[in-house]
Amino acid sequence: MLETRNLRSGYGRINVLWDVSLSFPQGQLTTIVGQNGAGKTTLLRALMGLLPHEGEIRLDGQRLSGKTWNLTERGLVMVPEGRLVFRDMTVEENLVLGAYPKRCRADSRTNMERIYGLFPRLKERRGQLAGSLSGGEAQMLAMGRGMMSSPKILLIDEPSLGLAPVIVQEVFGIIRQLKADGTTIVLVEQNTHMALGVADHVHLMRSGQVIMSRPASEVDLDELHDLYLAREA
Numbered sequence: 001m002l003e004t005r006n007l008r009s010g011y012g013r014i015n016v017l018w019d020v021s022l023s024f025p026q027g028q029l030t031t032i033v034g035q036n037g038a039g040k041t042t043l044l045r046a047l048m049g050l051l052p053h054e055g056e057i058r059l060d061g062q063r064l065s066g067k068t069w070n071l072t073e074r075g076l077v078m079v080p081e082g083r084l085v086f087r088d089m090t091v092e093e094n095l096v097l098g099a100y101p102k103r104c105r106a107d108s109r110t111n112m113e114r115i116y117g118l119f120p121r122l123k124e125r126r127g128q129l130a131g132s133l134s135g136g137e138a139q140m141l142a143m144g145r146g147m148m149s150s151p152k153i154l155l156i157d158e159p160s161l162g163l164a165p166v167i168v169q170e171v172f173g174i175i176r177q178l179k180a181d182g183t184t185i186v187l188v189e190q191n192t193h194m195a196l197g198v199a200d201h202v203h204l205m206r207s208g209q210v211i212m213s214r215p216a217s218e219v220d221l222d223e224l225h226d227l228y229l230a231r232e233a
């Protein structure tokens with residue numbers, strides 16, 4: 001299980017996260033929602049060890065000191081938003097890069113076929129440069145690349161960003177499938193309707209703090225939107 005205790009993090013002298021204490025239960029999907037600038041992406045970056053932090057980040061009870069490559073070896077992988085694929089490389093080269101952790105290199109061919117099975121469109125475009133993919137295809141590639149190392153925990157950042165509703169449905173279908181396969185998922189998402197549809201737990205962030213935490217079954221979408229839009233006291 002992944003958890004944080006009194007986590008503070010940010011960029012240089014700018015602190016963004018203020019005492020964030022969260023746990024992300026194994027095999028479940030936790031969604032982090034909140035307005036632009038609430039600190040959601042910063043939280044994912046801090047969990048990946050990409051930012052200096054104070055407080056604690058623990059994985060299976062062990063305190064992390066923050067080396068991303070080491071975390072990836074341990075099964076923690078971040079799927080950034082789809083525009084962050086390697087644009088000058090082909091679809092397949094992008095996927096191969098996802099298999100760099102040592103523990104998964106031997107399975108890379110099998111994993112690639114599995115991913116092509118989930119995303120037939122990536123298979124059709126395996127030789128195409130990633131920079132020429134549509135937004136939806138690039139999002140699928142970012143997810144596929146993250147899945148190449150058979151992660152235990154996937155941190156997914158805004159998978160619906162800029163996508164047409166039908167593609168959003170497709171991407172969330174894959175997220176459902178990953179969850180059914182037992183992957184622990186932390187999903188940052190502005191599309192609260194879609195996020196609530198797949199989540200077990202919901203945390204609402206505002207100004208770098210968690211202001212509401214509930215099981216998804218106890219969250220009312222209208223109430224969430226009221227809280228979402230409420231100004232700071």
Ligand SMILES: Nc1ncnc2c1ncn2[C@@H]1O[C@H](COP(=O)(O)OP(=O)(O)OP(=O)(O)O)[C@@H](O)[C@H]1O
Pocket residue numbers: 011014016034035036037038039040041042043190
């Ligand atoms: N590289 C950076 N350097 C300095 N400040 C940053 C940097 N990246 C983000 N910030 C600031 O940190 C705060 C939180 O940003 P973050 O991207 O975590 O928000 P978010 O909740 O993910 O928002 P969005 O939904 O718009 O992506 C914002 O005020 C933002 O301007």
